[in-house]
Amino acid sequence: MTSINRLTALVLVLLLAACSGAPTTDTAKPKRQADASIPADLSPREQVNLWLERAAATDEIPQKQDYQLKAAELLLRELQLPLAEELLATIDASVLPAELRVQYASLYARILRNQGKFQEALSILNEPKLQDMVLLSDLPRQLQVSQLRASLYAMEGMHLAAAQERIYIDALLTEEQQAVNREGIWHSLSYVPTRELLESHQNASNRDFLGWVELASIAKDNQGDIDTQVRQLNAWLRRWPNHPAAGALPGGLANLSDMAAEKPQQIALILPFSGQLAPLGKAIRDGFMATYYQTRSRGNPTPNIKAYDCADGDQIHLLYQQAVQDGAQLVIGPLRKEVVDALRTQVQHFDVPVLALNRVADDQGANNFYQFALAPEDEAIQVARIAASEGFQRAMILTPDSEWGLNVAQAFSAEWQAQGGRVIAQAAFNAKANNYSQIIKDAMQLDRSEKRAQKLTWLIGNNIEFQPRRRSDLDFIFLVARPQEAYAIKPLLAFHYAGDIPVYATSHIYNGIPSPSRDRDIDGVKFVDSPWSLNNETAEKKAILKELPHSRHYQRMYALGVDAYRLYPRLQQMAQLDSSKVYGATGSLQLNNAGQVERQLLLAVFEDGLAKNIPLTDSTLDKDIHDQTPKPLQGKQPYADRQTPGTAGRTMADGPESPDYQPQFSQPLRRN
Structure with missing residues (x-):
């Protein structure tokens, strides 16, 4: 044992003993011991002490390293990362035998993670x-x-x-x-996007992997055509009767046939087809009908559709009752938040389910009443979570000076602080006043830098060369802005010495139609948006862009209509199955306990004026890994010949x- 290793081990022993109120094994007379197990009734602190004492008491290098690694394992398991890292630093990994080298690498990788x-x-x-x-x-x-x-x-x-x-x-x-x-x-x-699933399927040879990929493709494809999905799933079950997923189909697929059999046969669309919101209501209807006709073109059954104009929301409860009397088995709409609120309060019992296309604030949910909104507050929450996963801690919020801008800022701030982050600064701009430059300058505290320079010039009596310095306590900027606003703000950030600060935005920064010449001004901005906006290859979107010349202005409303159709046969089962998910045009959709549709959007970044997807990170399944590893089935052996496709x-x-x-x-x- 080297003097450095001996010293470090003993320091750790003394350090642990000093921190512990429990008695420890006497180390005054070290002696060699056999590699015996640690008594189970000892505390983790005492176990660490004992392993280190054994390491200090032996001159056999492999035995010593084994004891040290066991101590490091316990330290890491107990979230004592600095001590575990310090202990690993005392071990020369290059001389470890194979088994201990693997253990060392695992511990080191966990620290890095x-x-x-x-x-x-x-x-x-x-x-x-x-x-x-x-x-x-x-x-x-x-x-x-x-x-x-x-x-x-x-x-x-x-x-x-x-x-x-x-x-x-x-x-x-x-x-x-x-x-x-x-x-x-x-x-x-x-x-995993459907296209990537299909590409990996073509290049793979492992049968279990092939079956999983096929099943995932079925779950994500034909979201608007549940009957086609059922046929594909039944064909998969015939092809893969012994596949690991066949016995307990994941993600609500086991209920797919029931969903298809029980889907509503008549649907009422209660939307504004006249008045100020008529363009939005018509866009939702057209998106709904685009998916309807796609389903019909495959020869699959479609529901009867009857539309009701609710430009005036005062009589919304009467429209609902009329739709029920006309035979509706599901009502989709209304759209305006105040009208949704009126329907929610005026109808005591919803005998026929409602999928409202907005969300009522602080609503606890009601039986057969579902709410589906493209809420910017939800996007702000997802941006906060993404930024937290990137390791950021200090944020500045930059939003429009309006009620909705304030609401989005509040939603972001609440989630950001819940994630452990801090809001360092918040500023609001006014597009009409064109005050972007002054707002950014103030937020970056450039005036303070200029005043310091002026004071120094006055003190020394000579002009000095001066370059303003922005504040240095920001990790990133959360921006809520429409395209034209963002085109002005992003270059001004660079002008005011803040061009190196990462910028995250909501979907408002992109209209869903590629425009490289203009969007180059916002290169580098990361934002969340829907699959509809980031993919121009879907059949429904192609049809809408071709047939409706003014559709570019209402892309998200078309996507809302598409997803209303995708949701209609699945609502009841989604309410009963937490794992049930719809891969929609507006995002990945799930129902919460209040009957609200929650969306997970995609992450993208502007590069050369084009919006490009960025894979989302996922720590849902991330847990600490230690020596309580899974026990294999009796008689099973590891099989090294199984390789990841494309990674020999x-x-x-x-x-x-x-x-x-x-x-x-x-x-x-x-x-x-």
Whole structure:
């Protein structure tokens, strides 16, 4: 044992002992011990102490390293990252035997993961020599390494790779573990675009993987045509009767046939077809009917549609009753928030379900009353979560000086602070006053820098060379702006020395129609938006752009109508199944307990004036991984020949996350 290692180990022992109120093993007379297990009745702190004492008491290098790694494992499990990192730094990884080298790499990768260094952690785990060592390790260690790799892929937005990791070890797990693992597979596949699924299917050879990809494609395709989905699902079940997903279909697919059989046969559209909101109501209707005709063109049954004009919302309850009397089995609408509120309060019992196309504030939900809104507040919340996942902590909010701008700012601020972030500054601009420059200058505190320069000039009596400095306490800017406003604001940020600050925006910054010559002014801005806006290849959008010459102004309303059609046969089942999801034109859609449709949008960035998708990261399945790894089914062995399609030489994949470990320290370890 080197003097440095001995010193570090002893310092850690003394440090841990000083922090602990419990008695520890006497270290005054170190002696060599056999590698015995630690008594189960010891606290985690005492276990760490004992492993380090054993490391200090032996001169056998492999034994010493084994003890140190066991101590580091416990420290990491107990969230004592600095101490675990310090202990790993005392170990020379280059001389570790294969099994301990794998353990060391796993621990180091977990530390990097907790530091947000996901790519570095993946580089360690995917190093070819280490992968060969992993294959020589026992199965629990292989599973642990693979778990970690899957979670890192998900946090990097590499969702197909994360799913592949889980698919390949599924057969090695117990039934209980398989249930968790398959949920993870499906969760990751839900992030993968349909086109990417189809491309990976063409290049893959592993049968389990092929079956999963086909099933995910069925779930995401033909969202507006449930009968076609049912036929595709039945064909899949005939093709894959023994597939791991066949026994318990994920994501509500088991209820797909029931949804198709019980879907409403007559629908009432209660929308404004006259008055100020008529263009919006007609756009929603046209989007709805575009999907209707797409379904009909395939020879599948479609519901009877009857439209009702509710330009004047005073009699909305009478329109609802009239629609029910006319035989409606589902009512879609109204649109205006005040009219939705009136319908909600004027009707006591909704015998026929309603899908309102707006949301009532602070509504707790009512039976058979569903609310589907393109709320900018929801976008602000998602931006806050994305920024938090990027590791940002300090935000500036820049919004229009209006009621809706203030509401969006409040929604972002509340979620941002809930994520642990701080709002450093907030400013509101007025497009009519064209006060962008002064607002940005004030927000960046350039006046303070100028005043300091003026004071210095006065003190020394000479002019000095001066370049203003903006404030330095910002990580990013949350911007709510329409395209024309953003075209003015983004260049002004650069002019006022803030061009290097990342900017995140809502969908208002993009109208859904590519315009590279203008949108180059907002290059680098990241924003959330709907699949409809970011994909011009869907059949419904192509038809609308071709047939309706003025459709460019109301793209999001068309998407709302498309998704109203996609939702209509599934609402009742979505209310009963938390896992049921619709992959819509306006986002990935789920119902919450209040009957509100929640949307997850896509993330994009402007590059060369074009909006390009960015994979969303996912930490939903990220849990601490430790030595309580899943136990394989009896008789099963790891199979190294299973490789991720297109990545020859990779090791076997990962299993489900280990159960969450609850720290048992009464107080955290501290450097005192």
